[in-house]
Amino acid sequence: MSGFEKDFGGRVRLKFVENDTPEGRAAATRYGFSSHGIVIFDPAGRLVFLKKDHLVNADEVHRFLVAAVGTPAHALSRVGQPDPVSG
Numbered sequence: 813m814s815g816f817e818k819d820f821g822g823r824v825r826l827k828f829v830e831n832d833t834p835e836g837r838a839a840a841t842r843y844g845f846s847s848h849g850i851v852i853f854d855p856a857g858r859l860v861f862l863k864k865d866h867l868v869n870a871d872e873v874h875r876f877l878v879a880a881v882g883t884p885a886h887a888l889s890r891v892g893q894p895d896p897v898s899g
Contacts, residue, residue: 813870819884824877
């Protein structure tokens with residue numbers, strides 16, 4: 813998930829919080845995480861996505877972001893170019 817900011821060309825901002833910090837412990841309590849999780853807010857600050865602990869799945873998060881903000885920048889830069897796999 814650390815590459816999502818680059819993938820989405822600045823349309824996504826990430827903040828990683830370690831669970832062994834005061835901020836991380838407060839977030840874990842606030843969102844009900846046992847060990848880790850992910851929360852996504854819209855530009856207005858509303859919580860729009862939450863997954864706890866081992867239910868976090870990068871592919872699911874990526875699909876959510878595509879639906880929310882559109883196609884990743886690297887895919888947009890390839891529009892009209894031949895597929896590198898099929899030529």
